[in-house]
Amino acid sequence: MPESTILETTHKAARPSPGRGINPSGRMMRAMERDAEARIARALDRMRRDLLRGLNENNVRWLPQRLASREILQPFTDSMVSVLRDIAFAGAEFGQEQVERFVFGVQKSADRMPFTWWSPGLYSRMDAAGISVKFVKHRKEELEKSGLDESAAFDAAILDYYNDRLADEWTLKKLGVRQLINISWDLANEAAAEWALWHGQNLSGQLAKVTSTRIQKLVSEWVGNDESITQLAKRINNPKFGWFNPKRARTIAVTETTRAFAEGNTIAWKESGVVKKRRWNTSVDEMVCPICGPLHNVVVGIDGTFPGGHQNPPAHPRCRCWITPVVGGAEERETGLGQHGL
Ligand SMILES: [Zn+2]
Numbered sequence: 001m002p003e004s005t006i007l008e009t010t011h012k013a014a015r016p017s018p019g020r021g022i023n024p025s026g027r028m029m030r031a032m033e034r035d036a037e038a039r040i041a042r043a044l045d046r047m048r049r050d051l052l053r054g055l056n057e058n059n060v061r062w063l064p065q066r067l068a069s070r071e072i073l074q075p076f077t078d079s080m081v082s083v084l085r086d087i088a089f090a091g092a093e094f095g096q097e098q099v100e101r102f103v104f105g106v107q108k109s110a111d112r113m114p115f116t117w118w119s120p121g122l123y124s125r126m127d128a129a130g131i132s133v134k135f136v137k138h139r140k141e142e143l144e145k146s147g148l149d150e151s152a153a154f155d156a157a158i159l160d161y162y163n164d165r166l167a168d169e170w171t172l173k174k175l176g177v178r179q180l181i182n183i184s185w186d187l188a189n190e191a192a193a194e195w196a197l198w199h200g201q202n203l204s205g206q207l208a209k210v211t212s213t214r215i216q217k218l219v220s221e222w223v224g225n226d227e228s229i230t231q232l233a234k235r236i237n238n239p240k241f242g243w244f245n246p247k248r249a250r251t252i253a254v255t256e257t258t259r260a261f262a263e264g265n266t267i268a269w270k271e272s273g274v275v276k277k278r279r280w281n282t283s284v285d286e287m288v289c290p291i292c293g294p295l296h297n298v299v300v301g302i303d304g305t306f307p308g309g310h311q312n313p314p315a316h317p318r319c320r321c322w323i324t325p326v327v328g329g330a331e332e333r334e335t336g337l338g339q340h341g342l
Contacts, residue, residue, distance in 0.1 A: 024094060024322050026283075029257065032090060036083050037253035041246050043079035047072060048244040051215075052233050060229060064216040068208050076208070081200030083253075084260045088192035091264020096188065098265075098325050099272040188271040192264050199263075203256070211243045254318045262312040262323050269325050270302055277301055277326035280313065291315045299326055 050072045055063065066072060215236070222232045239245040269275035282289070282296040291308070292315050300306055306315075313321035 024261065028090075029261065029320070029322075032087055032261070033253050033257045036087065036257050037246075037250050039079060039083050040252050040256075041249035043076050044244045044249055046079075047076045048236065050075070052236060055229055055233055057229060060219060060222075060232065063219055064212040067212045067215060068205075073204060073208050077201055077204040080204045080207075080256075081196050084200045084203075084256060085193055085196035087257055087260035088196050088264035088267070089189055091261035092188045092192045092268040093264075094261075095265035095268030095325070096272070099269065099275060188264075188268045191267045191271070195263050195267065196260065199259075207252070214241075214243050251317050254320065255314045258314040258319055258321065259312065265323055265325075266302070266312060275302055275325040277304075278323045279326050280306055281322050281324055283320045289316075289319075292319060292321050295321065 047067075051063065051067055059066070218232070218235060218241075222235075235241060236244075239247075242248065266278065269278065277299050278301075279297060279299045280292075280295045282292045292313075295306055295308070295310070295315060298306055305311055308315065312323060313319055315321065
């Protein structure tokens with residue numbers, strides 16, 4: 001399928017539809033892929049140049065091992081971690097937005113912000129919990145008179161409201177309201193960064209290992225023929241060698257963008273405490289994929305594993321599937337709020 005068609009179908013499939021949650025925009029995903037591709041291509045290129053620097057008759061036999069040396073592997077690992085972290089952060093942010101916009105059916109909207117001291121996302125959290133703006137404004141004014149500064153007064157006003165209206169600890173937990181008022185997206189970012197470090201190290205180790213095996217093969221062949229060192233280097237430098245070329249950068253970029261974004265989403269949903277399940281979505285062009293086709297629309301728990309043992313997309317190299325949050329117990333939430341007169 002030509003690239004333009006993939007872009008179009010993915011984008012169409014990614015349009016938000018009421019009641020189904022927002023999906024990542026195909027355009028945003030493709031932009032991240034392109035950025036990742038350029039950065040990975042540079043990192044692979046640097047790895048190749050570092051590897052071949054100072055190559056001679058004496059050290060040629062150590063070439064495969066040199067690839068796994070800290071000196072050559074570390075800069076590559078650093079680049080991979082940095083690419084993954086950026087995408088995982090974007091994924092976590094998007095996951096947060098999904099929680100705010102669709103879990104609570106509240107759209108962030110600037111014209112609904114009644115105060116100048118507004119903070120992003122606060123309106124949806126208050127609205128979700130049924131906090132009355134009028135009440136908070138009133139309490140804030142009272143508290144300010146008592147000498148608290150503006151933001152402390154505001155925090156106190158909100159907490160007062162909760163204390164007055166929601167005394168039942170268990171209900172708070174059940175509704176996820178407690179997590180919402182104290183929600184810290186910094187924690188999601190921390191978790192995303194940790195994941196990027198862990199996965200980036202594993203990934204670059206694996207990539208180096210498979211590349212090293214190919215170099216080993218090349219060196220073994222070279223030992224058996226009468227080529228010069230320069231000719232060996234030329235073989236490695238040739239894009240046809242396939243292990244440092246743009247095509248490989250592209251495959252890694254597509255696959256890892258899919259992975260890091262889904263990972264970031266999951267981290268944010270877990271952090272929210274209200275997303276209980278997640279759904280696998282397949283790009284239209286992947287519906288015919290024997291691996292991803294059967295996974296389309298499959299729903300598992302927030303910590304669950306999809307059929308085939310996949311924790312999250314990607315299911316295969318260059319997979320462009322994505323996941324969306326499924327909120328359990330919407331009726332339960334409404335009932336709970338109703339009981340407390342919210
Ligand atoms: Zn897929």
